[in-house]
Amino acid sequence: MEELQNALDKKSLKFSTLPEKGRCLFAARDFSPGEVLLSENPYVCVPNKNKESPLCKCEWCFSTTNLKKCSGCHVIWYCSSKCQRSDWKLHSAECKVLSKVDKQRVNSLTPSLLLMVKLCIRRKLEIEKVIPTSATESYKYVEALVSHMSDINEKQLLLYAQMANLVNLILQCPDFQLNVKEIAENFSKLACNAHTICDGELRPLGTGLYPFISIINHSCLPNSVLVFEGRLAVVRAMQHIPKGTEVLISYVDIAGSTLTRQKALKEQYYFTCACSRCIKLGQSDDIRESAVLEGYRCKDSQCDGFLLRNSDDKGFICQQCGFLREKEEITNITIKLKSMSEKASALLSSGHKTEAIEAYKMIERMQLLLYQPFSISLMRNWETLIKIFMELQDWREALSYCRLTVPAYERAYPRSYPLVGLQYYMCGKFEWLLGETEAAVRSLTKALDILRVTHGTKSPFMVELVNTVEEARAEALYKLHSQVRD
Numbered sequence: 001m002e003e004l005q006n007a008l009d010k011k012s013l014k015f016s017t018l019p020e021k022g023r024c025l026f027a028a029r030d031f032s033p034g035e036v037l038l039s040e041n042p043y044v045c046v047p048n049k050n051k052e053s054p055l056c057k058c059e060w061c062f063s064t065t066n067l068k069k070c071s072g073c074h075v076i077w078y079c080s081s082k083c084q085r086s087d088w089k090l091h092s093a094e095c096k097v098l099s100k101v102d103k104q105r106v107n108s109l110t111p112s113l114l115l116m117v118k119l120c121i122r123r124k125l126e127i128e129k130v131i132p133t134s135a136t137e138s139y140k141y142v143e144a145l146v147s148h149m150s151d152i153n154e155k156q157l158l159l160y161a162q163m164a165n166l167v168n169l170i171l172q173c174p175d176f177q178l179n180v181k182e183i184a185e186n187f188s189k190l191a192c193n194a195h196t197i198c199d200g201e202l203r204p205l206g207t208g209l210y211p212f213i214s215i216i217n218h219s220c221l222p223n224s225v226l227v228f229e230g231r232l233a234v235v236r237a238m239q240h241i242p243k244g245t246e247v248l249i250s251y252v253d254i255a256g257s258t259l260t261r262q263k264a265l266k267e268q269y270y271f272t273c274a275c276s277r278c279i280k281l282g283q284s285d286d287i288r289e290s291a292v293l294e295g296y297r298c299k300d301s302q303c304d305g306f307l308l309r310n311s312d313d314k315g316f317i318c319q320q321c322g323f324l325r326e327k328e329e330i331t332n333i334t335i336k337l338k339s340m341s342e343k344a345s346a347l348l349s350s351g352h353k354t355e356a357i358e359a360y361k362m363i364e365r366m367q368l369l370l371y372q373p374f375s376i377s378l379m380r381n382w383e384t385l386i387k388i389f390m391e392l393q394d395w396r397e398a399l400s401y402c403r404l405t406v407p408a409y410e411r412a413y414p415r416s417y418p419l420v421g422l423q424y425y426m427c428g429k430f431e432w433l434l435g436e437t438e439a440a441v442r443s444l445t446k447a448l449d450i451l452r453v454t455h456g457t458k459s460p461f462m463v464e465l466v467n468t469v470e471e472a473r474a475e476a477l478y479k480l481h482s483q484v485r486d
């Protein structure tokens, strides 16, 4: 690990292993908001292809335009010969493997299987010295990743073993000197170490393994953020990070109560979070926060008190006015909500958008009766409505729901969080499209203030944002001047 520390020294970071936390990364000097702490190219990565993102993507840069299939294997796509050349060292070996596999089987391979095939190939190419290892790129860092094999249940183990067998079949060992057990262990490593590669707007593009970034631990109140510029992963400080502080990012959605966050972390990453937010579990602040984000509202529509379960378990009591909401009434609305949600998503997936909108609006009305105005469920429902209105290019409706989400986002996430900036960005974009120039300037400026810290200023997404803000400001100024002249 001396080599690892030497590589980190150059970046003013310090690697440590603590008994209660395992591997950790610390700042070895002060970092300012927006400063890059660490950037890393993927050891291996694959584009995603699923229902949410059905388009084929370039294997190297994830672009969806000008794609051509590799003429060797007819499986992988590239947007340019430049991307193909960049990927060639690894793909030339992968190409031989994939072209031997039955076409139907290849097309049914999931991204995680393809990622594993790549991982095995890269390991082999390193052993054969076709791909050189370096202080920052080597299979030994993959070997050092946490696997949690002992925490995995039998069903999951069996699944990993089956997947490992399939990988073996594709690779046609013994060429690869990896046994099924090792591959299965690598699958469990991928499950808790692989990162979802996203575009500037945080829409998923693919999956990649970034062994250095995997050292960074989780917090539900992180001081740093991970974003991607193409395939490059970049970790930036979201706030001032003093020397000696642990660098922390979030692994899961940090909106939601402490119990919800802890459940998500336990299920995917097998640890109980003890971050600065989670250690408050059960304290009065934390109880109030959970009740606001996931609890019920007061029966009195004028009262904004939060409700807690009554000791006799007959219902929920408003902590402000003392009104009781009976369990039965809550259960009734919950049942109706559930069946309406099923109906709405069925309508949406069968393409009946107008009917789906009516159903989601009905859900909204029920949620407003049941939950607090800043509830996560309400926020998620509004997001769905925005998405449908965007598909219908109904910017007016999309904007009205987007405006509702902004305060909810600001309530659920830290102030400088990228998702808050992106929600302002979305509002600004709709306002711009609707010709509401002054409002657009306000929203886009707010977006820019947050996103220049989390995203930097150099990526194509940010360059475009900066340009739009300038354009909107110029137009607002022009409108103001022509008003003065009139």
Ligand SMILES: [Zn+2]
Binding pocket: 058, 059, 060, 061, 062, 063, 078, 079, 080, 083
């Ligand atoms: Zn490309």
Ligand SMILES: [Zn+2]
Binding pocket: 070, 071, 072, 073, 074, 075, 076, 091, 094, 095, 096
């Ligand atoms: Zn090929």
Ligand SMILES: [Zn+2]
Binding pocket: 219, 220, 221, 261, 273, 274, 275, 276, 277, 278
């Ligand atoms: Zn936590």
Ligand SMILES: [Zn+2]
Binding pocket: 298, 299, 300, 303, 304, 305, 318, 319, 320, 321, 322, 323
């Ligand atoms: Zn009340």
